[in-house]
Amino acid sequence: MTSMPENAPTSESAIPMAPALRPWKIWLALGMAAVALLVSVALWQKLAHIQEQLARQSADAGQQSLEAKAWAKQAQDTVKDSAARLGLVEARLGEVALQRSQLEELMQSLSRSRDENLVVDIEAALRMAQQQAQLTGSVEPLLAALKSAQQRVHRAAQPRLAPVQRALEKDLDRLNAAPVFDLPGLLIKLDEGVALVDGLVLANQNQAANSAVPGPASVGGAQPAPSWWMAGLIRFGEQLRGLVRVSRIDSPEAALLSPEQGFFLRENLKLKFLNARLGLLARQKDAARNDLGSAAVMVRRYADASSRKTTQMLQLLEQAGLQMKASEMPHLEASLNALSTAAAGR
Numbered sequence: 230m231t232s233m234p235e236n237a238p239t240s241e242s243a244i245p246m247a248p249a250l251r252p253w254k255i256w257l258a259l260g261m262a263a264v265a266l267l268v269s270v271a272l273w274q275k276l277a278h279i280q281e282q283l284a285r286q287s288a289d290a291g292q293q294s295l296e297a298k299a300w301a302k303q304a305q306d307t308v309k310d311s312a313a314r315l316g317l318v319e320a321r322l323g324e325v326a327l328q329r330s331q332l333e334e335l336m337q338s339l340s341r342s343r344d345e346n347l348v349v350d351i352e353a354a355l356r357m358a359q360q361q362a363q364l365t366g367s368v369e370p371l372l373a374a375l376k377s378a379q380q381r382v383h384r385a386a387q388p389r390l391a392p393v394q395r396a397l398e399k400d401l402d403r404l405n406a407a408p409v410f411d412l413p414g415l416l417i418k419l420d421e422g423v424a425l426v427d428g429l430v431l432a433n434q435n436q437a438a439n440s441a442v443p444g445p446a447s448v449g450g451a452q453p454a455p456s457w458w459m460a461g462l463i464r465f466g467e468q469l470r471g472l473v474r475v476s477r478i479d480s481p482e483a484a485l486l487s488p489e490q491g492f493f494l495r496e497n498l499k500l501k502f503l504n505a506r507l508g509l510l511a512r513q514k515d516a517a518r519n520d521l522g523s524a525a526v527m528v529r530r531y532a533d534a535s536s537r538k539t540t541q542m543l544q545l546l547e548q549a550g551l552q553m554k555a556s557e558m559p560h561l562e563a564s565l566n567a568l569s570t571a572a573a574g575r
Contacts, residue, residue: 396567430536
């Protein structure tokens with residue numbers, strides 16, 4: 230064993246003696262311990278409350294998490310359902326768009342068909358009205374057909390029918406400005422021509438009043454009575470003058486016309502006038518115009534040009550010809566051409 234040094238102090242001398250504790254320090258220490266205990270208890274209770282609150286919040290958070298998961302699943306289902314519905318709606322929209330395009334094509338086809346039918350109907354109505362006007366000799370069927378066509382084209386309101394509208398207006402203005410055909414007045418003129426035929430002087434007819442030469446008793450004042458042989462010579466000369474007549478005849482065939490042929494000539498002229506009258510009543514204006522032209526040729530060829538009756542007859546035939554020209558029904562060429570162009574789709 231190791232021996233301790235000699236000069237080392239002993240235990241009693243090495244550890245100093247603690248001083249004696251005072252009582253207030255003891256109470257202070259106890260108080261501080263009690264406060265620490267109270268604080269510890271309070272902290273423990275607060276911690277327990279916090280733990281309980283945390284536990285409750287954790288439970289609530291778990292419940293909310295479950296609910297959020299449920300909502301998320303429901304939202305996913307809703308999204309899937311919405312996506313399915315959206316796909317169905319898109320498919321329906323595609324079908325609707327296809328049906329709409331088909332419907333538009335059908336409507337355009339129906340519109341074109343309606344326009345074509347309208348053009349065909351208007352053209353048929355105008356042609357029928359033109360035939361009625363030619364049969365009746367009145368422009369009223371044409372006016373009524375043009376006005377009806379204008380109303381139908383205006384109601385259609387199609388830009389491609391604008392040329393047709395302008396053509397209808399043009400023909401309507403032309404019809405309104407056309408002179409009115411006086412059929413009764415023309416028939417009266419033809420009757421007057423028939424009455425003038427009997428008094429018509431032919432080119433070879435013996436005009437005794439124009440060719441007679443006054444005898445000696447008619448020249449000057451009172452003449453002494455000629456002797457018997459002079460009177461015989463005068464009578465013989467008058468007979469020769471009646472047998473031979475010298476005059477200018479432009480138409481050679483008129484000189485060869487016998488009195489019997491002159492009668493038939495007048496009857497033929499009357500027939501020409503009557504045929505022209507019947508042609509007008511039957512609306513055969515071309516035939517009536519030809520009859521009047523033939524009558525004018527016969528009058529110029531066989532009638533005496535210096536006669537007043539011939540002048541009256543030619544004037545009457547000329548006036549009748551002018552009225553016949555005014556009686557021509559105007560043709561609806563502009564409207565029919567415009568309708569043909571519209572029907573062709575140009």
